[in-house]
Amino acid sequence: MLDFFNSNETIHFIITVGSMLLFTIGLYGIFTQKNLVKVLISFDIMESALFLFFIGLHYNFGLVAPIVDGSDKTFTNMVDPVPQAMILTTIVIGLAVLALGLSFGIEYFRLTGINDISKMNELRD
Amino acid sequence: MSLGYYFLLPVIFSFLTPYFRKLGTSALRGSSVFLTFILFVQTLEYTGVSLPQISQFSVAPPIGIAFVLDNFSLLFLLIFTFSGFMVSLYMLWYFKANDNTNETRFYVFFNMLLAGSIGMILSCDIFNVYIFFEITGISSYALAAYNKDKLGLEAGIKYLIIGSIASIFIVFAIMLIYLQIGTVNIGLIAQRYSEIDPKIAVLIALMLFIGFGTKAELFPMNFWAPDIYQGSSSHVNGLFSAIVAKSYLFVFFHLFYLFGLNTKYTLLIMSLGAITFLVSEFTALNQKDIKRLFAYSTLGQLGILFMALASNSSDTISGALFHLASHSISKLLIFLVLGILISKFKSTKITIVGDFKSLFLSIVLIIGFLSILGIPPFSGFIGKILILKGFALSHNYIAIAFILLVSIVEAVYFFRLIALMLDKKRTKTSVPVGFVNYIVLSVLAILIVLFGVYPSLLTHYTDLATNALLQPHSYLQFALGVGL
Numbered sequence: 001m002l003d004f005f006n007s008n009e010t011i012h013f014i015i016t017v018g019s020m021l022l023f024t025i026g027l028y029g030i031f032t033q034k035n036l037v038k039v040l041i042s043f044d045i046m047e048s049a050l051f052l053f054f055i056g057l058h059y060n061f062g063l064v065a066p067i068v069d070g071s072d073k074t075f076t077n078m079v080d081p082v083p084q085a086m087i088l089t090t091i092v093i094g095l096a097v098l099a100l101g102l103s104f105g106i107e108y109f110r111l112t113g114i115n116d117i118s119k120m121n122e123l124r125d
Numbered sequence: 126m127s128l129g130y131y132f133l134l135p136v137i138f139s140f141l142t143p144y145f146r147k148l149g150t151s152a153l154r155g156s157s158v159f160l161t162f163i164l165f166v167q168t169l170e171y172t173g174v175s176l177p178q179i180s181q182f183s184v185a186p187p188i189g190i191a192f193v194l195d196n197f198s199l200l201f202l203l204i205f206t207f208s209g210f211m212v213s214l215y216m217l218w219y220f221k222a223n224d225n226t227n228e229t230r231f232y233v234f235f236n237m238l239l240a241g242s243i244g245m246i247l248s249c250d251i252f253n254v255y256i257f258f259e260i261t262g263i264s265s266y267a268l269a270a271y272n273k274d275k276l277g278l279e280a281g282i283k284y285l286i287i288g289s290i291a292s293i294f295i296v297f298a299i300m301l302i303y304l305q306i307g308t309v310n311i312g313l314i315a316q317r318y319s320e321i322d323p324k325i326a327v328l329i330a331l332m333l334f335i336g337f338g339t340k341a342e343l344f345p346m347n348f349w350a351p352d353i354y355q356g357s358s359s360h361v362n363g364l365f366s367a368i369v370a371k372s373y374l375f376v377f378f379h380l381f382y383l384f385g386l387n388t389k390y391t392l393l394i395m396s397l398g399a400i401t402f403l404v405s406e407f408t409a410l411n412q413k414d415i416k417r418l419f420a421y422s423t424l425g426q427l428g429i430l431f432m433a434l435a436s437n438s439s440d441t442i443s444g445a446l447f448h449l450a451s452h453s454i455s456k457l458l459i460f461l462v463l464g465i466l467i468s469k470f471k472s473t474k475i476t477i478v479g480d481f482k483s484l485f486l487s488i489v490l491i492i493g494f495l496s497i498l499g500i501p502p503f504s505g506f507i508g509k510i511l512i513l514k515g516f517a518l519s520h521n522y523i524a525i526a527f528i529l530l531v532s533i534v535e536a537v538y539f540f541r542l543i544a545l546m547l548d549k550k551r552t553k554t555s556v557p558v559g560f561v562n563y564i565v566l567s568v569l570a571i572l573i574v575l576f577g578v579y580p581s582l583l584t585h586y587t588d589l590a591t592n593a594l595l596q597p598h599s600y601l602q603f604a605l606g607v608g609l
Contacts, residue, residue: 013159043289043293047296050300053300055302057304082309083300083303086252086309089252093256093292095262097259100266107270107273111275120279123276123351125411
């Protein structure tokens with residue numbers, strides 16, 4: 001019965017539904033949370049959902065990690081390495097944006113004592 | 126020089142900035158002038174070479190990554206490197222006349238901004254476009270907040286949140302493209318875009334539209350832009366208006382025509398551009414803050430550009446590219462003059478344009494205003510008239526009437542500013558201009574007049590750029606690495 005879970009269709013379905021749920025949670029967080037740190041965490045949840053979605057859909061049963069150790073010269077049965085390289089780059093970029101956002105938040109909090117984004121409304125018509 | 130240096134040199138200078146600072150402030154400022162001058166001269170050299178040109182890194186495309194320069198990107202490259210050179214000259218004066226504690230931070234992100242925006246227009250790999258998109262994004266968030274004052278930080282936080290939403294949508298689109306076609310090379314995607322399942326293709330187009338449309342300040346995703354312009358320094362606004370917005374606009378329309386989206390979405394983009402133009406010009410009417418006023422004016426001009434660039438007809442697009450170059454120069458001029466006024470009066474109220482006494486500043490500021498407004502003999506007039514001519518040739522009379530009618534609204538606030546400036550009853554304070562600013566501002570003003578009197582100087586390049594955009598055959602050959 002558990003063989004049902006070992007099919008590509010099932011695992012891809014679970015990954016798609018799960019990551020899209022996670023994406024929705026992140027999107028919900030961005031539009032409802034007031035605290036700047038929580039908003040930034042919501043971004044991270046959204047990004048993680050995308051990473052899981054992309055990596056998960058490129059995995060099929062029976063494939064191994066794309067590491068060449070000299071024994072296998074045929075390069076068959078390997079996962080496509082391009083998405084993983086892309087995701088690594090995107091993770092680094094996401095980290096940079098998160099760090100910059102947190103440092104802005106800290107500086108702003110030092111100046112004004114506000115960390116609520118709905119109260120950051122000095123700039124307006 | 127390999128095209129890769131367009132990205133490498135600014136990045137190297139950006140990382141070396143702290144060391145230049147140790148050598149002294151003049152080394153720091155001089156290095157930036159030197160860098161932008163080299164880039165500008167190199168770009169001028171490319172105007173005499175047969176294009177497209179390619180620089181590949183390690184492996185030939187479509188597997189490896191490469192930079193491709195065609196006539197369309199050359200026009201943008203000229204605008205970016207020229208604006209960068211002018212701003213770096215202006216900063217020589219700015220940091221001498223004002224507080225320079227944040228000088229190092231400005232130059233780090235200024236050089237990085239050049240690297241990102243130039244990389245974005247040269248790269249022929251959509252994932253690299255995303256990386257350069259983020260480099261430009263991060264440096265512009267940091268530039269908005271580099272003074273670490275209350276308004277700047279608020280602008281930075283808002284920009285960062287909006288920018289992150291846009292970038293998530295772009296990553297999503299790139300992932301969907303890779304899942305469908307298995308490539309990130311723009312040439313291959315353009316060839317095989319029609320093979321994508323139509324429902325997914327709509328989703329991809331929507332995500333790219335949201336991502337790049339948000340950054341290129343298209344209605345309804347441009348509500349953030351005035352806040353950012355109001356919070357940042359005036360010279361940073363000049364950069365945003367002349368370089369950053371234009372680089373996102375480049376990617377938007379490059380992908381729009383390469384992926385064949387122009388057959389389906391022309392009317393949509395044109396009407397959104399028209400709404401952008403209408404809404405921002407009407408909102409600009411009752412602004413009290415001068416930077417915010419010109420933010421709305423920038424949005425309005427970008428609206429015209431969206432209308433004209435999406436129109437599918439070569440005459441209109443050529444006119445739009447002329448208008449784009451003219452708008453970059455004029456807005457840079459206006460924001461740099463406003464920077465001088467704001468640093469003198471320490472205020473951003475609209476009345477500061479009526480409080481200064483300097484014949485030179487008044488003349489160049491009025492040239493900038495009239496050029497944006499489209500009054501002959503300035504370059505903005507030629508840009509607008511070419512766009513209108515293009516619309517007339519494609520029998521789109523609604524667009525002509527619309528642009529002319531909304532331009533009346535634009536005229537109201539520009540003439541109000543000019544009247545304020547010429548008002549004899551106000552008490553005027555004389556403003557020191559600074560030697561370097563005489564050069565920078567007169568070069569910009571002379572260019573505006575020159576392109577207005579001899580438009581053929583620029584129309585030559587805009588026609589070539591339009592051909593490269595509408596018939597991308599040779600670009601695709603290079604992007605696919607055929608015959609390398």
